[in-house]
Amino acid sequence: MCPAPLHETVPATTPAASLVFTTVLSHGPLTRAEVARRTSLSPAAVTKAVRPLMEGGYLVEDLDEGARPAIGRPANLVRVDGGRALFIGVKVTGDEIIGVLTDLCCRIRVARHMPLTGREPAVVLPALIAMVQELLVEADGFGVRVCGLGIAVSGDVDRLDGVVRYSPFLDWRDVPLADVAGTATGLPVTVDNDVRALTVAEQWFGAGVGLSDFALVTVGAGIGCGLVVHGRVVSGAHGVAGEIGHLSIDPLGPRCHCGNQGCVEGIASDPAILREVRAATGRPLASVAEALELARGGDPSAREVYARAGEAIGRAIGSVVNVLGPERVIISGEGLAAYDLFAEDIRTAFVRSAFGTAARCDLMTRPLPFEEWARGAAATAIQSFIGPHTYQD
Amino acid sequence: MCPAPLHETVPATTPAASLVFTTVLSHGPLTRAEVARRTSLSPAAVTKAVRPLMEGGYLVEDLDEGARPAIGRPANLVRVDGGRALFIGVKVTGDEIIGVLTDLCCRIRVARHMPLTGREPAVVLPALIAMVQELLVEADGFGVRVCGLGIAVSGDVDRLDGVVRYSPFLDWRDVPLADVAGTATGLPVTVDNDVRALTVAEQWFGAGVGLSDFALVTVGAGIGCGLVVHGRVVSGAHGVAGEIGHLSIDPLGPRCHCGNQGCVEGIASDPAILREVRAATGRPLASVAEALELARGGDPSAREVYARAGEAIGRAIGSVVNVLGPERVIISGEGLAAYDLFAEDIRTAFVRSAFGTAARCDLMTRPLPFEEWARGAAATAIQSFIGPHTYQD
DNA sequence: TTTTTTCATTGACAGCGGAAAAGAACACCC
DNA sequence: GGGTGTTCTTTTCCGCTGTCAATGAAAAAA
Structure with missing residues (x-):
């Protein structure tokens, strides 16, 4: 736990205040009435929750009185003062x-x-x-x-x-x-x-805002996955979850350091792609960027490696979607640099392996730089x- | 939603009362003090929650004053009156x-x-x-x-x-x-x-009591999976989750009606086992019971089919455990009749495919008859x- | 101007749950 | 056998929270 911060008290003390604050934080400037509707609190409760947060300077009245209703008194927008x-x-x-x-x-x-x-x-x-x-x-x-x-x-x-x-x-x-x-x-x-x-x-500030069930898949040096179920990030009973990097996709695939064969990470991570492109082309490539360049240049065996990687990622996502039925899967990570090369393969493999209504899941990419x-x-x-x-x- | 029941009012009206009631329901007879500790409510709150539930007849004082403390006033057990x-x-x-x-x-x-x-x-x-x-x-x-x-x-x-x-x-x-x-x-x-x-x-009355994260895998005519994450049953964003029957285990495996190849259900469900044993032995078996008998009798090709089924189940469980990190996996279903034949294979495949701390997960079986x-x-x-x-x- | 509609606020109020204290029921110890 | 200590349970009191109902505010519509 954090050592008791002498620095500053927590802005929201009561459950209702937290609810109001996080709602405004995630869903941008909102009118009080809108907050009440979204949180299913009474308007009065919202007013009472907002006041101390404003006095503390955490919330401010937004002067852009943007969305005024077609009829009736115009609403005042409230937003979090980031500064x-x-x-x-x-x-x-x-x-x-x-x-x-x-x-x-x-x-x-x-x-x-x-x-x-x-x-x-x-x-x-x-x-x-x-x-x-x-x-x-x-x-x-x-x-x-x-x-x-x-x-x-x-x-x-x-x-x-x-x-x-x-x-x-x-x-x-x-x-x-x-x-x-x-x-x-x-x-x-x-x-x-x-x-x-x-x-x-x-979940709070990005493509997961408002979703109670989604997954974030990161592709790069490793393959990772963050999960939100019932509006909460999943940590598993022992603090570990989302280890999709070692889902076994192909029992005959390359052996992985984890002891298994055909792990996603052994097929689609940057090191794996580099290794495979080297092996397939016989060239002494220095980095995955060169492998990417080669594939972009049209080298068929390099492209083949990327296609296999895409299929592995797509099937891994399919597994997650079959198990959890999330509303959205966000694909991200440095590996996205090669997205144009395997986007098609990811989607195809995903749709094929996602069973039934799972295919309703929204698959999107999001380039998230290292920062x-x-x-x-x-x-x-x-x-x-x-x-x-x-x-x- | 249920049509408003004129029959009977809900026993627990306030959150605290529900908490107390469900705690007593799942964790057997408990003393009030114990309930207070488990729910982190105050003892006073427990007393106040219990009274109306007792007046309604839902809770009763248990006369077996079983667990009295080594010292101090003996506790009164409270339990749900099932009748x-x-x-x-x-x-x-x-x-x-x-x-x-x-x-x-x-x-x-x-x-x-x-x-x-x-x-x-x-x-x-x-x-x-x-x-x-x-x-x-x-x-x-x-x-x-x-x-x-x-x-x-x-x-x-x-x-x-x-x-x-x-x-x-x-x-x-x-x-x-x-x-x-x-x-x-x-x-x-x-x-x-x-x-x-x-x-x-x-979750409420069986092997999942007290666990906030567990999975229930059913093996039989199909392969299913129920999930509890953060203490709540997972339904997915679209009402569908736990579809592990169509996780693809072996890209070269038998084609499944879902369009994919090597689904768990196409390898380890009762119909799949029957089909495979028939094919492997050439005998016109009428039911999976006969296939089971054949394997129990020592027929090597039948045993091989069961071993493959066990491996598929184990790997599917491994996938679930890698993704969610549950504390326990309960294996159940009619297919458990053959458990002695593939228990070893399930466990081996599970341990191999479960990554890292995932192997800490407790794997257990529970014969659950159709009732x-x-x-x-x-x-x-x-x-x-x-x-x-x-x-x- | 009056009415209507929606947003926001106020004050009264019910009720929930906590804190503290008292009471109850036992074991232990002298 | 009477203190003493310990734990469970209940009671009383109280603060606090969020709802309700009423009021005020600000605009469009009539």
Whole structure:
């Protein structure tokens, strides 16, 4: 848990206030009447919830009296004042740390990248703290207090305790990140798995707004998946969920380090694609970008590799959709750079493997640059700043 | 929705009362103090919630003052009086209707089977209503009012409207079951998918009690899966979820009627096993029971078919566990009759395909005879009788 | 200008659940 | 056998929350 923040009290104290606040936060400027309808609270309750939030400066009257009804008294729009509070989000990757300073609406104000010389905690933690310090200095320039720090790390993360249980990618075990970062910076800290953090950002501020069931699939160095069911991000009973990277797609496919054969990640991740294109063309390619170039140039065997990757991704999505029946699947990640190459294959494989009404699911892509991952971390900080009563829908 | 029941008011009106009631219902006789601890309500709130429920006769003081503390005042146990209300659960299969009369604790008091001469609504609906009437007569013998009727049907069921959208097995489309049964019997009716209904029963009264994330996998004529995430049964955005029967396990496997290849259902369902054993042995087997007998007798090709089925089931479970990270998977269904033949294969394939901590998931079997499916339907009726505030955990 | 419609606010009020204290029922200890 | 301590249960009181009903406000329509 975050060390009790002396910094600032939570804006929303009662369930109703949280509900109102998160509704306005996600659904843009709204009239009070509209908030009442969406939350099924009484208009009176909305008024009473809004007042203290306005006095605290978290909500402001929006002067654009945009949507006035055809008849009757015009409505006053209410929106969240993003500038009221700042947050820092940090994403740790294998070779760099990405940090962003966002406002309360999770808009990025400053973004920073910092290369890493190693992956071990002894290297990463000081760099991370230095990054936060830098961003705190930046924040001074805005004259607004930083109210939370969110950190996103790949792997098995216990977000209640703020401990990285095991990150295969970083080779970390039981690193008490929240404690370390909290004592070093004095900020309330949230630590979460990177894909879950990105999912939170999409749920509150992105393509998942208003949806109670959706999935976010990330394609890149690995294949990940964040899930929202019943309006809540899924963590699983043991803190791990959405591990679609090791769904076995093809029992005869390449052997994966996880011990299985034909995992999605062994077919469609960047390293796998690079390996396969190398093997298929015999060329000593240096990076997946070159493989991509080759395929774009029309090389048939490279294209074939991408087609297989697309099919694997499509089938993995089909599995998720069959199991959970989400309303939407958002495809994202660096791997999207090659989207034009396998979009067709993804969709075809998805439609074929999705059973029945599952095909009603809306499949969309969303290019999320690396800073977005750090923004996801900030979103988790915002979420915990607002409080425990974070009902969606 | 159920037509407003003149029959009986809902026992629990406030959220706290519901919480107390469902806690006592699922976790057997409890002391008030224990209820307070589990629900994190104050002891005073528990007392105040219990009183009206006792006056209504739903809760009773349990005279076995079993667990008294080592020191201090002995506690009074409180439990649900099952005899206070009766419910009817009906499951419709292809060739028969199974009906049960249960008490408020979902214990079966009477079970009835009724063969069907056809599957079309014109045949099934009158038979279903006749079955309910019979059970209502039985209920008179107990001198207790029947407070709800639950109906379970396989396929795509809209449980809010009580309409069977599409049941491939019965070849039904848009059958307004709740309306028909409600007007014919005068009972409040709930209609739900059969696997979901069974999942509800397990969640409240079975192997899922106290778990916020688990899966129920049914193996038999088809392969189904019910999911509980965050303490709630998953229905998906469009009312369909848990369709693991058409996860594609083997791209080169037998073609399935769904258009895909190598579906679990095409490998491990009873019809698939029968087909494969026939093909492998060349014998004209009449039923899956004979195939089972052959395999039990040691026929190597029959055993091979079962081994493949087990592997498919294990891998499907592995997929679910990778995606959702449940605490437990309950394997059930008629197909369990052959469990000794493929238990090992299921477990091996599961462990191999479950990634990382997913293997921490507890895999168990539970023989649920056909009456249990009807009991599941009754469980949905009980759930809706108790009211909308049915928090689990 | 009056009416109608919708939005927003106010004040009264019911009720829920918590805190604290009292009471109850036992074991233990001298 | 009477304190003492412990735990369970109930009672009383009280704050707080959100609804209800009524009122006021601001515009379009009549």
